[in-house]
Amino acid sequence: MTLHKTSRLRRDWQILALVAALLALVEFCVSSQFHRSVIILSMIHSVAAVGLTLLVGYAGQVSLGHGAFVGIGAYTVAFCLQRLGLPVVFALAAAVVLPGILGFLIARPILRLSGHNLALGTLALGAVFYVVAAQVRDVTGGLDPGIVDLPSMAFAGLAHERVVFWLSIFALCLAAAIAASIVDGRFGRGLMILRSSELVAECIGMNTARAKSMIFAVSASLAGLSGGLLALYLRSFNASAFGVGLSIELLMMVIVGSLSTIWGAMFGSFAIIVLPNLLEGFDQAKQVVYGVAMILIMLFAPNGLGETLFRVFTFRRKSA
Amino acid sequence: MFLQVVVSGIVVGCVYGMAALGFTIVYNATKIINFANGEFMMLGGVLLAGLVAAAKVPIPVGILAAIAGCALVGWVLQRGVLDGARNSDPLTLVMLTIGSALALRGAAALAFGRDVSFVPEFGVLPLVLLGNVYIPSQGLWIIMVLVVVSAALWYVFSRTMLGKAMRAASQEPRAAALCGIEPRRTAALAMIMAGSIGGLAGAMLAPMSAAFYENGIFLGLKGFAAAVAGGLGNPLGAVVGGLLIGLVESLTSGFVASGFKDAVSFMLLILVLILRPQGLVGKAVVRRV
Amino acid sequence: MTLQATLEIAGVSKSFGGVHAVADVSFFMARGEVTALIGPNGAGKTTLINLLTGVLPADRGTIRLEGRDLAGTPAYMRARAGIARTYQTPQMAQGMSVLMNVMAGAYRFGKHGLLGSLLRPWLVMADNEELAERAGTCLARVGVSEEWWGRPAADLPYGHQRRVEIARALAQDPKLLLLDEPAAGLNRSEADELASLLVSIAADGRAVLLVEHDMGMVMSISSHIVVLNFGRKLAEGAPETIKADKDVIAAYLGIVEEVA
Ligand SMILES: Nc1ncnc2c1ncn2[C@@H]1O[C@H](COP(=O)(O)OP(=O)(O)OP(=O)(O)O)[C@@H](O)[C@H]1O
Numbered sequence: 001m002t003l004h005k006t007s008r009l010r011r012d013w014q015i016l017a018l019v020a021a022l023l024a025l026v027e028f029c030v031s032s033q034f035h036r037s038v039i040i041l042s043m044i045h046s047v048a049a050v051g052l053t054l055l056v057g058y059a060g061q062v063s064l065g066h067g068a069f070v071g072i073g074a075y076t077v078a079f080c081l082q083r084l085g086l087p088v089v090f091a092l093a094a095a096v097v098l099p100g101i102l103g104f105l106i107a108r109p110i111l112r113l114s115g116h117n118l119a120l121g122t123l124a125l126g127a128v129f130y131v132v133a134a135q136v137r138d139v140t141g142g143l144d145p146g147i148v149d150l151p152s153m154a155f156a157g158l159a160h161e162r163v164v165f166w167l168s169i170f171a172l173c174l175a176a177a178i179a180a181s182i183v184d185g186r187f188g189r190g191l192m193i194l195r196s197s198e199l200v201a202e203c204i205g206m207n208t209a210r211a212k213s214m215i216f217a218v219s220a221s222l223a224g225l226s227g228g229l230l231a232l233y234l235r236s237f238n239a240s241a242f243g244v245g246l247s248i249e250l251l252m253m254v255i256v257g258s259l260s261t262i263w264g265a266m267f268g269s270f271a272i273i274v275l276p277n278l279l280e281g282f283d284q285a286k287q288v289v290y291g292v293a294m295i296l297i298m299l300f301a302p303n304g305l306g307e308t309l310f311r312v313f314t315f316r317r318k319s320a
Numbered sequence: 321m322f323l324q325v326v327v328s329g330i331v332v333g334c335v336y337g338m339a340a341l342g343f344t345i346v347y348n349a350t351k352i353i354n355f356a357n358g359e360f361m362m363l364g365g366v367l368l369a370g371l372v373a374a375a376k377v378p379i380p381v382g383i384l385a386a387i388a389g390c391a392l393v394g395w396v397l398q399r400g401v402l403d404g405a406r407n408s409d410p411l412t413l414v415m416l417t418i419g420s421a422l423a424l425r426g427a428a429a430l431a432f433g434r435d436v437s438f439v440p441e442f443g444v445l446p447l448v449l450l451g452n453v454y455i456p457s458q459g460l461w462i463i464m465v466l467v468v469v470s471a472a473l474w475y476v477f478s479r480t481m482l483g484k485a486m487r488a489a490s491q492e493p494r495a496a497a498l499c500g501i502e503p504r505r506t507a508a509l510a511m512i513m514a515g516s517i518g519g520l521a522g523a524m525l526a527p528m529s530a531a532f533y534e535n536g537i538f539l540g541l542k543g544f545a546a547a548v549a550g551g552l553g554n555p556l557g558a559v560v561g562g563l564l565i566g567l568v569e570s571l572t573s574g575f576v577a578s579g580f581k582d583a584v585s586f587m588l589l590i591l592v593l594i595l596r597p598q599g600l601v602g603k604a605v606v607r608r609v
Numbered sequence: 610m611t612l613q614a615t616l617e618i619a620g621v622s623k624s625f626g627g628v629h630a631v632a633d634v635s636f637f638m639a640r641g642e643v644t645a646l647i648g649p650n651g652a653g654k655t656t657l658i659n660l661l662t663g664v665l666p667a668d669r670g671t672i673r674l675e676g677r678d679l680a681g682t683p684a685y686m687r688a689r690a691g692i693a694r695t696y697q698t699p700q701m702a703q704g705m706s707v708l709m710n711v712m713a714g715a716y717r718f719g720k721h722g723l724l725g726s727l728l729r730p731w732l733v734m735a736d737n738e739e740l741a742e743r744a745g746t747c748l749a750r751v752g753v754s755e756e757w758w759g760r761p762a763a764d765l766p767y768g769h770q771r772r773v774e775i776a777r778a779l780a781q782d783p784k785l786l787l788l789d790e791p792a793a794g795l796n797r798s799e800a801d802e803l804a805s806l807l808v809s810i811a812a813d814g815r816a817v818l819l820v821e822h823d824m825g826m827v828m829s830i831s832s833h834i835v836v837l838n839f840g841r842k843l844a845e846g847a848p849e850t851i852k853a854d855k856d857v858i859a860a861y862l863g864i865v866e867e868v869a
């Protein structure tokens with residue numbers, strides 16, 4: 001029985017410990033302000049991408065609107081800090097809970113759609129959020145000025161960036177732990193069945209409508225957490241950060257990483273955040289490169305680039 | 321005031337109707353939802369603006385060039401990208417067309433810059449005053465173009481061999497293949513048609529609402545909304561749906577708040593998808609288990 | 610007929626537009642027995658399975674499991690109440706190993722859902738061990754040896770997929786097992802193995818409904834046969850009765866005997 005790795009959970013926890021240790025090490029070693037910010041942004045986006053992997057990769061329900069939940073998380077944090085004067089911990093908790101509840105409520109009607117209709121519906125949902133966020137100026141500040149001057153996170157002699165770095169490590173590990181214990185348990189197996197056939201999932205006793213709502217809610221919560229952290233880190237932002245572009249970037253992160261393991265999302269986020277910063281003059285050609293990369297990946301590695309590379313690599317080693 | 325709002329709704333609706341037509345033609349030929357359809361319109365506008373403003377090309381030549389350019393892009397999209405993935409699952413196809421949309425948007429930004437550009441009105445036609453309702457000259461152009469395009473499409477699909485072949489290929493792909501109608505060819509044709517219509521619509525719209533490389537996303541979504549409201553796959557429905565979306569938008573911005581007009585048509589799209597996926601006028605279809 | 614039928618179907622009907630796929634069908638099934646449901650293509654057999662599992666709502670009629678009316682009970686609740694099934698074309702989940710597929714079948718025996726696994730992830734491990742144990746037993750029983758367990762289920766040969774499907778259904782520990790053409794695509798010796806497997810499954814005290822075109826298998830292992838034709842029940846009885854029934858021969862067996 002042990003031969004077949006009945007519990008992948010143990011392995012996933014080992015990976016998690018490794019990732020946490022690595023990130024902590026990086027925190028101590030990185031001196032450049034620029035490198036630090038790239039890594040922080042990668043981690044923050046990873047949190048949302050891990051959640052989206054659960055929804056798209058495991059449950060097979062595509063969402064082109066998750067940028068909206070990131071936005072809701074960000075505005076929740078801003079509102080809690082600026083208007084309600086709550087401590088950061090509560091603000092972040094609210095940024096997890098509120099998108100989760102909204103996600104759960106929206107999921108039931110929206111997940112009655114499937115295939116390209118679901119893609120269309122979620123895309124439209126994300127666009128609605130963007131329009132509303134840009135218009136409801138008394139909460140969001142609209143496009144100009146947006147939210148400005150959130151408090152600095154500097155704490156006990158640690159600079160703002162360092163505190164956010166540690167917060168992000170913590171959030172990312174939390175997200176990964178949650179995702180791992182979901183996918184490696186019976187609920188995760190049920191989701192994988194559901195991805196292939198809703199009929200079969202019903203017939204093994206899974207309440208598919210509820211399961212889909214729950215996983216949508218979890219992914220919305222993680223997107224909210226990611227948005228909350230983003231707000232804390234940036235301190236000033238506006239609605240344009242949460243448009244359709246963000247939703248597509250999140251989905252790209254999942255696809256560049258892997259559709260079948262939660263660890264791919266980290267690789268994907270890192271790739272999507274780092275790439276534009278590495279190539280000289282890349283910003284100009286950013287969208288073209290993204291678009292072409294997306295086409296090539298979907299044509300030649302539809303399971304995710306990270307996963308395909310990993311397979312090729314391990315296969316080479318085995319056969320060598 | 322009310323009638324004026326209705327008129328501008330109809331004018332915008334005609335543009336959305338054209339967007340929905342391209343989308344419907346492609347869907348009928350390949351069952352693919354082309355998320356890059358809005359980019360055809362963006363390209364049409366940006367190409368026209370680039371040619372007219374920067375290269376001082378006369379407007380009619382500019383329009384023809386915009387149509388040709390978008391048709392070419394459509395052909396490349398079908399042959400270069402979608403043909404290679406004909407048997408993929410919906411998610412892959414959706415992602416492929418989104419990737420193409422991103423690439424087109426980026427290419428437009430690189431080639432024509434990231435600034436909003438303007439195109440002069442086409443002129444020639446007069447500004448019409450009916451009672452106290454104005455129909456702007458560009459609006460007349462747009463209405464006329466939609467009428468001509470619809471009539472041409474009706475003729476092609478019901479009277480020519482080519483159009484009949486395309487319809488057969490979508491309804492009975494295997495039988496059509498046996499009769500020598502090649503699905504790859506009809507798919508490419510459909511995409512070329514969608515490209516041309518999109519390019520034309522984008523060019524017509526440019527004098528009214530400026531050309532901008534990021535216009536494609538929202539124009540695409542409006543086109544989808546129109547096509548879905550009219551019943552996906554139904555060309556007449558697409559035009560009606562376009563007019564409907566245009567009216568709803570125009571009424572919202574006239575009487576509620578102009579900032580929310582986009583949100584209202586997107587909400588409409590979501591509601592129709594969920595509550596009446598067969599469209600506002602279509603009949604229900606039985607799902608097989 | 611046993612006093613308490615495991616399954617009791619009375620006057621069940623379902624039509625699609627103008628097609629009467631199942632029309633006014635009634636019969637009983639008893640635990641410990643294999644009941645066969647036969648009939649020509651399009652007779653309504655698969656539709657009846659869909660009605661029993663609740664994935665399609667019946668237009669009319671009642672379905673009782675151990676005396677309890679299932680009207681309005683959704684498919685997943687029926688599965689939890691002890692109805693399991695296989696499919697006419699095997700439905701292996703993509704990207705899951707054989708063992709995982711069967712573990713998924715034991716869904717209703719898992720101890721915690723999403724919230725539980727979030728709050729106490731360590732329990733998930735123990736739970737997984739237990740479900741894997743159960744799945745392994747079922748796989749061994751249907752004759753899929755351990756070397757296959759780690760492979761992607763969707764890549765298995767057809768015959769093996771059919772067995773894994775039965776194992777997945779068994780992992781649900783069903784009171785009622787519905788099998789949609791389990792012998793299709795199997796060779797003679799595989800079909801014989803399947804026949805004795807079904808007999809032993811029934812001997813556990815389960816009610817087994819066998820939809821099958823292989824008349825040899827149907828006649829040798831079923832205690833009771835129900836014949837459908839154009840959605841209607843044409844005849845019902847012991848194998849000997851059915852073999853002798855003129856209507857059945859006319860509608861169905863005649864064709865099969867020519868082939869046999
Ligand atoms: N979801 C559905 N929608 C419309 N018609 C259906 C549906 N399901 C089945 N039918 C029709 O109902 C009738 C019975 O079909 P069913 O699949 O139950 O037959 P069957 O006995 O299982 O046949 P086979 O031996 O070929 O599997 C057929 O005429 C079929 O076309």
Ligand SMILES: [Mg+2]
Nearest residue numbers: 654655656697
């Ligand atoms: Mg059948």
